[in-house]
Amino acid sequence: MSVESRDEAAWWQSAVIYEIALISFQDSNGDGKGDLAGLMSRIDYLRWLGIDAVWLTPVYKSAFRDLGYDISDYCSIDPAFGNLDEFDRLLKALHQAGIRLILDLVPNHTANDHAWFVESASSPNSAKADWYIWADAAENGGPPNNWLSRFGGSAWEWCEARRQYYYHSFLVEQPDLNWRNPDVRAAIADVMRFWLDRGVDGFRVDASAVLIKDELLRDNPPNPQAQGKPPPQRHTPVFTDDRPETMHCIEFIREVIDSYPDRMLCGEVQGKTDRIGHFYSNDRPRLHLPLNFALLDSKWDALSLQATIDAYFNAIPERAWPVWVIGGHDKQRIASKIGAAQMRVLAMLLMTLRGTPFFFMGDEIGRKRVPIPSDRVRDPFEKLVPGYGLCRDPERAPMRWDDSPNGGFTGADPWLPLEPPDGAANVAGQQRDERSVLALFRALMALRREHACLCEGGYQALRSQHDVLAYKRIGRGGEMLIALNIASEPRKWHWQGRGRLLMSTHLDRTPEPLPDATLLLRGNEGVIIVLEPR
Template identity: 60%
Template sequence: MVHQRADSRLEWWKCCSIYQIYPRSFQDSDGDGVGDLNGLLSRVDYLAWLGVGAVWLSPVYRSPMRDFGYDISDYTDVDPLFGTLTDFDRLVAALHERDIKLILDVVPNHTSDQHPWFVESRSSRDDPKRNWYVWADPDADGGPPNNWLSRFGGSAWEWDARTEQYYYHAFLQEQPDLNWRNPAVRFAFADVLRFWLRRGVDGFRVDASAVLAEDPLLRDEPPNPDFDSKTPPPERFKRVFTDARPETMSYIEEMRAIIEEFPDRALLGEVQGGIDRIGQFYDAERPRFHLPLNFLLLDTDWDATSLAAGIDQYINAIPDDAWPVWILGSHDKPRIATRIGIEQARIAAMLLFTLPGTPIFYAGDEIGMPNSVISSEEARDQFEALVPGYGLNRDPERAPMRWDGNEKAGFTSGEPWLPLGDHVKERNVAAQLSDDRSVLSLYRQLMALRQTEPTLHSGQFQPLRSQSQVLLFERCSDDRRLLIALNTTTGSHTVALHDRGMLRLSTHLDRLDEPVASQLHLRPNEGVVMEMLTSSL
């Protein structure tokens, strides 16, 4: 049966699947071992073939690369490592020609310490840009102003001998925090957003959005009651005075207002504080993010009971008219195929594309890429270097994309900036293109099904009680009912049904238009989408 395409009345960010690209690791065009814009441009046809509707591109701004682009020294230029502004414009045009949107990562919380704003700010206490950053006098004992800790380890305050004050940095000491209480900072950042919007960017993903404001009284953080020997040292205190402060919401509202100056754009945000806080980042009366990013699928224990509970908690935590969003992979989180295994990664993919809301996945998830094995000694990530021994190294999930099974995986003609990892021969695009039951084929079929099946992108969500660790739910519209059944175990299970139905897709990709009567038999690690027929047995 052929169904109409996604409802054209829905905004694009509700209809499409979003694909995150970490540019260093996607495709290298000049042999230096680091991905770049021209490399990405050469793969645009692949993105169109795959069926993604939008690309979320991690930072490509000028940067000293202490945090691989999240330490920005110029918000309105491209780092030569990635190319030029002309290359960026060519990329935007090529994506738009294929009806693919571009969402650009933006970092408002901090700059590089090499940004001209900070160079001026630290030059003198009297400099006009002094108050563009967060400066404070020493405590009475001459030490840092309070007990705030950097998320990358150690004090969040760095002494500046020239001006005899400390500056605040929530992350690396080379990433001083901007002072968002200063209207001049907010005006300057609004101009940054407009610069890229005028170049055709379709939206932004706002990095570390919940930490834009700090307590103006600089009060000490309270102890973390859950802190123990297994907890990373930066989490010794609860982040009450440096995370999700009320003022932050007004700053996000100002960013949203800039977005609204341009038609058909979207604002996504990285938020902190757990599921119970995520609803405040929507707020329809005072618009904030279109999509506050939700990492529940990456943080929940992988069994039907835990998943059902987590999904229910999230759905109930966001406003009734809010649009959900789900993330299955990220440059900051271990890859799903490593976390739960390649067979269950297929289950995760079906879950991602059948839940209500917008699905986001990370380049390489569609071929079941695993984490690369990178020791602490080999780590490039400063997080691991500064807080070793707690599994915080993000290099493993940032390993280069595998385009073929050759020595350099089709990523580069030089030496890849990170090791490629294991299973390159079978988990690469070329190998899976020729396999109609591959993970890549599954992703493509799931995205096509979601795009062409109105019930999946805009139908109601109806949870069902799990049976034998089979996660069950329905997506319903006026004339259609789809049952999604996901076996989260390595054993076979049978699910009792009240209605007959027709199997439309299996994660094994070998069952199509198969009638089902009173019982649904699921093989190990199998998930299915089934159209339920209206007549009852």
């Protein structure tokens, strides 16, 4: 089915969205890095899997100090990935396969070799002098205040040409743009239109909570919970993160998106669950989908999960559309946290909760963190702030397509190592196994397409007891009951009504009528039951 033939109303509400770090997906030219042509060669897999949209991490021209989030040119493709013609062909092929494409938008900062910064840094009198955040030195000649970079040390870097400091939330090579400058906003809008005019279906806004910093440059207060955390967290970022004015920036970005039909805006947000509602539409539209990582952060037991889900639903506005994320390029692999057996339960939870599911390449095969030798580390955070177990390379290791030494990813030395092939999860092996976790992901996505209540129906919580998380989905086409055993031992689960067992996470139960009684859930088993009308 082509994109054009779908029901265009709020496509992102029923979509399943798959994040791809292009450099780690598929190499086509033997340089050890994934590229556009490699992704093109895997479109049949994406279509077979059943995802509806791909979100790509940055593919723009970059020195690639931080997975491409240090952008040198927003309107060109990095030569390591291909070129604009290849991008256009890929976009067309994805659309023909019924798959939409979402690009990463990085409006908070550029690389320090971007033409905008080169001009801004050249002189305080340059045409772009105010395009970045500049400040004079403190009285002692040091940084203007105590703001810290997420990658360690002061967030201020001295520029000799201007005799001033510039601010960088992240790497020294990633200077922050000045979103108080209307010329900067207009330039980012032009970047968006460049890609929207080519046909991309939306953007994921990187670091959307930090677009504005305190105009008075006030010092951040000490963090009372800093004990044991990385040095960049020794202050509470009151004056650098989640400022009220940030919402105006997001509203501006949304205005650009809304000038094109059927496009979607999602974004990386920060803070606790109770703040996520601010990023949705209020008096003025903001993000369609503020990304919600609550499942990743929750303790993995039935009572904690029911509390996490309830808190999230209570935190978003009444008409807001929920979103659930179980993985990402800078989030630790949840399979390493909960284990392979519960990964199947998580798959059913993700695909049956009300909202849009996001998952990261490899989650569908239950991929765990890949051990990275110290001499192969590429993550700048681990290099600059080592020893806290927060290296992101284990998540970013290349996709394992088969059990060959380089996993079918490349014929060369991969840019990051893969885990040893013996016993490692891989796509080819799981495609041959009709009960694999990959088969389960695929079956659940097909079920979402088949049953309207799973995509658009309401959510009704049930009381979770004895390690069983349970809830209903109610909507057009009927009611479904979902019960998930979060324990590794069997649990008896009592339920009311009559229904038909539709699916088990083990993929070994045939559909069968169920009486109003007790169902024995095996360890690590989840089930979906279609309820009969009373």
